[in-house]
Amino acid sequence: MPNQSPSLDQVFHALADPTRRGMVERLVRGPASVSELSGAAPRPISLPAVLQHLQVLEASGLVRSEKAGRVRTCRIEPDALRAAEAWLTGQRTAWETRLDRLGDYLAGQGTDGQNTDDIRRGS
Amino acid sequence: MPNQSPSLDQVFHALADPTRRGMVERLVRGPASVSELSGAAPRPISLPAVLQHLQVLEASGLVRSEKAGRVRTCRIEPDALRAAEAWLTGQRTAWETRLDRLGDYLAGQGTDGQNTDDIRRGS
Numbered sequence: 409m410p411n412q413s414p415s416l417d418q419v420f421h422a423l424a425d426p427t428r429r430g431m432v433e434r435l436v437r438g439p440a441s442v443s444e445l446s447g448a449a450p451r452p453i454s455l456p457a458v459l460q461h462l463q464v465l466e467a468s469g470l471v472r473s474e475k476a477g478r479v480r481t482c483r484i485e486p487d488a489l490r491a492a493e494a495w496l497t498g499q500r501t502a503w504e505t506r507l508d509r510l511g512d513y514l515a516g517q518g519t520d521g522q523n524t525d526d527i528r529r530g531s
Numbered sequence: 532m533p534n535q536s537p538s539l540d541q542v543f544h545a546l547a548d549p550t551r552r553g554m555v556e557r558l559v560r561g562p563a564s565v566s567e568l569s570g571a572a573p574r575p576i577s578l579p580a581v582l583q584h585l586q587v588l589e590a591s592g593l594v595r596s597e598k599a600g601r602v603r604t605c606r607i608e609p610d611a612l613r614a615a616e617a618w619l620t621g622q623r624t625a626w627e628t629r630l631d632r633l634g635d636y637l638a639g640q641g642t643d644g645q646n647t648d649d650i651r652r653g654s
Contacts, residue, residue, distance in 0.1 A: 420547035424540050429618070436626040486626050493619040495552070500612050503559040 415469055419492045422468035427453060428461045435471060435484040442473075442480045538592055542615045545591035550576060551584045558594060558607040565596075565603050 422428050427449055434440055434448040446458045462482060465471035469488040473480050545551055550572055557563055557571040569581045585605060588594040592611040596603050 416552065417547050417549060420543045424543035424547060426540060429539065432622055433625075436622045437629060484622075484626055486623060489619055489623050489626070493616060493623055496612055496616040496619060499555055499559045500609065500616055502556075503607055503609050503612070506560060 415488065416492065416495060418468035419470060419488050422464050422470055423492070425461070425464075426450065427457075428465055431458075431461060431465060431482075432470060432484065432489075435482055439481050439483045442482065445482060538611065539615065539618060541591035542593060542611050545587050545593055546615070548584070548587075549573065550580075551588055554581075554584060554588060554605075555593060555607065555612075558605055562604050562606045565605065568605060 423432070430448065430450055431445050434445060440448070442455060442458055442462065445462070446453055446455055449458070462471065462473060466473060469485055471482050472485055473482040475481075546555070553571065553573055554568050557568060563571070565578060565581055565585065568585070569576055569578055572581070585594065585596060589596060592608055594605055595608055596605040598604075
């Protein structure tokens with residue numbers, strides 16, 4: 409089984425939290441400071457909490473941040489988003505390919521649509 | 532911020548484990564019994580461990596299972612895969628749209644390619 413990469417573990421873990429997904433949704437629209445991320449959260453969230461979530465996002469490779477003077481600016485890293493999307497697209501495609509082949513096979517057997525649906529569900 | 536759905540939390544949490552991703556990769560190729568899933572794991576894994584991972588996958592909506600006699604058969608539920616893929620595609624698209632707009636803006640300013648690249652990186 410491919411895609412056992414530890415980074416997919418970290419990317420999916422990072423995305424399993426609504427606050428962190430909210431931070432990603434903000435950062436795909438452009439860089440933001442930590443306090444801007446705090447303000448963009450769906451519920452009020454403290455700066456230390458934002459920094460903790462930021463740490464998880466940075467460990468996963470989804471976000472990077474740089475400090476200039478007193479301001480830490482966060483940016484999205486699109487490669488990690490793309491890797492997770494590619495894994496999901498691969499699974500969906502494999503599933504659809506299998507359904508298509510089943511459909512072709514059943515069409516070749518001359519079964520009608522109703523039976524094909526029944527067999528698809530039960531297969 | 533949209534997409535705060537609890538089910539995305541559970542889907543991404545379920546996918547943050549390589550054994551569970553391996554079970555999904557097996558199930559997109561067709562239904563499987565619990566012992567088949569145990570055999571398909573990248574490392575030997577006990578039936579109780581498979582059942583625990585199965586519970587997480589079922590809670591997320593990625594997989595459903597049915598018992599017939601002594602055999603429990605597991606199937607993929609593609610809607611949960613699609614929901615996670617759609618969220619990721621939305622983020623990637625938003626990011627790319629922003630880059631395109633920046634590129635258009637900079638082209639309109641008459642900057643050359645080198646400067647555009649520099650500004651994109653720094654923006």
